[in-house]
Amino acid sequence: MAASPAAEAGEHLDGFNRDQLSLFLYQMVLIRRFEEKCGEMYTKGKIRGFLHLYTGQEACAVGALNALAPHDKIVTHYRDHGHAIARGLHPNAVMAELYGKVDGCSGGRGGSMHLYDASLGFLGGYAIVAAHLPLAVGLGLAAKMQKTDGLALCIFGDGGVGEGEFHEALNLAVLWQTPVVFFCENNLYGMGVPFGASLSTEIPKLAAAYNMPAVSVDGMDVLAVHRATQEAVAHCRAGKGPYFIEAMTYRYRGHSMADPELYRLKDEIEAAKRRDAIEHLKADMTLAGWLDDAAYEEVAARAERVVEEAVAFAEASPEPGLATLHDRITKEPANG
Amino acid sequence: MAEMRFRDALREALREELIRDPRVFLMGEDIGLYGGSYAVTKGLLDEFGPERVLDTPIAESGIVGAGIGAAMGGLRPMVELMTINFSFLALDQIVNSAAKLYYMSNGQINVPMVIRMASGGGSQLAATHSHSLEGLYAHFPGIKVVCPSNPADAKGLLKRAFRDDNTVVFIEHTALYSMKGEVPDDPEFTIEFGKANILREGKDVTIIGYSGSVWQASRAATMLESQEGISAEVIDLRTLRPLDIDTVIASVKKTNRAVIVEDDWKFGGFAGELSAQIMERAFDWLDAPVARVCGKDVPMPYNRNLEFAALPSEEDVVDAVLAML
Secondary structure (H helix, E strand, O other): OOOOOHHHHHHOOOOOOOOHHHHHHHHHHHHHHHHHHHHHHHHOOOOOOOOOOOOOHHHHHHHHHOOOOOOEEEEEEEEHHHHHHHHHHHHHHHHHHOOOOOOOOOOOOOOOOOOOOOHHOOEEEEEOOOOOOHHHHHHHHHHOOOOOOEEEEEEEHHHHHHHHHHHHHHHHHHHOOEEEEEEEEEEEEEEOHHHOOOOOOHHHHHHHHOOOEEEEEEOOHHHHHHHHHHHHHHHHOOOOOEEEEEEEEOOOEEEEEEOOOOOOOOHHHHHHHOHHHHHHHHHHHHHOOOOOOHHHHHHHHHHHHHHHHHHHHHOOOOOOOOOOOOOOOOOOOOHH | OOOEEEEHHHHHHHHHHHHOOEEEEEEOOOOOOOOOOOOOOHHHHHHOOOOOEEEEOHHHHHHHHHHHHHOOOOOEEEEEEOOHHHHHHHHHHHHHHHOOOOOOOOOOOOEEEEEEEEEEEOOOOOOOOOOOOHHHOOOOOOOOOOOOOOOHHHHHHHHHOOOOOOEEEEEHHHHHOOOOOEEHHHHHHHOOOOOOOOOOOOOOEEEOOOOOOOHHHHHHHHHHHHOOOOOEEEEOOEEEOOOOOOHHHHHHHOOOOOOEEEEEOOOOOOOOOOHHHHHHHHHHOOOOOOOOEEEEEOOOOOOOOHHHOOOOOOHHHHHHHHHHH
């Protein structure tokens, strides 16, 4: 006898409670709404520079970041708004940063690709592809040498796999048995080049070749991402060295706001949207009796309020003073 | 005070800093079992163990990046790259991460790391192993660039580098490793960055060098005095960033002439920068255009005579001084 849909959902939800999933759902909806608003504000000229939206990939950030402890460190790529928000950076501070304002999480000096909050262990978006992979090894090395059980989560895209630093970092991490979770968000395109045209093999095989455990998970399924990251985190905390996760995902928008998207068909995007992570979780929670339309409307309304407030906050925040241009180039005892 | 070689003075600095600060550790290519390609780290693996003296793979970008991460994580790493020429493989990490994180993060993240590398020609190692690129690193805001010229400075500046909260690119001229000199043995002896050293006082011309070129400048000053009766002031910059321009300007205002000596290529190099700053701040005091005595504008040749011809010599410095008097 085939299992009922409710039973299937129940199995899928195994090990998760309602509060946890409500949080995941809210964070994913918040990130999506935040990103949509960013796109809107970019077209209005409020946000400038390069803007890489995370829409479609929310399950990766929410599933992975929620598996960490407060003393863990995170370094990520330049499509970093979702990771920042999932780590607990206030959307006000992220939006103000995109506006280049003084209350931004980087004081208006970093912009979209360079978000930081050291107090939360969120040590940056990195806009040189794969440059942060060796940094993660060093962060893991520091945790190990200081004899903490902390670890580094290193998020990067499939585009980073072709860089030499990917290979140097994986090798070093295994050699030194550093606690690093390498988390590859494979969204199938390195800008406009299809993944299959830029790598001669499969990503987890590369990691396995360096002798670390490597898995590939459905990056459109927040629960699968979360379970895999929990496994990786436990591995690192047990002192067993690095762990590699590939999350198969998809970005709904172009590489950046400047992308005319000549390299893929609308059908492909629509097909990916049928696997949408938010819809997926909504359906599971509804079948489990943990969500109904009214409850979802509340989640969506709350996210909307938070995003609107972030915009208002960013609008009201002052520009950095021109007199600060030369401040904090190097750290000196006087500027502490 | 004890007489020791430049490389031993560096090793003493490393030893003392490893003892002083448990956050300090060393990593690099062949610094452990091999003892360092210029024997600077010889014996340190035995003394401090493999947790604090790490042999690394040949992966410059990876190990400098790991050093940045370790520094962000609360440690005080020193990364040794065999030569400055290999540092190109790590240039992105140095320039885009180490130099910029403090500014980009609005002061939330700093990278206290020392990157040591050897530079300079004169050993017939040809074009990929012989260049002096101090000026390249001095170009980037956010890092400090240190170029000692003698054993005491090597120790005092290296110890100071470990106490800095930023990335310090510490560049050692290969021709100096065996140089002997008196070195203070006080473990608290350090030399402040941005303080040039007036090696010799004079009144007719100011000759400015750093690292190995200080000695061409110094020998030229001796020749000028004994052969021509010309009194030259010699300034050792010690650090290019921060740059002690005040000491240079004060000297030029006294002597009214300046010659800059460096091994690096003249075109687009640090001597051009320094020359411009002198012109901007002491134009009215100059009796002649600032002269630059630099490496020739060629990839370093292997042949001994050609290599010699490509590097600035004390005779070149003397000629430059005579031409401006």
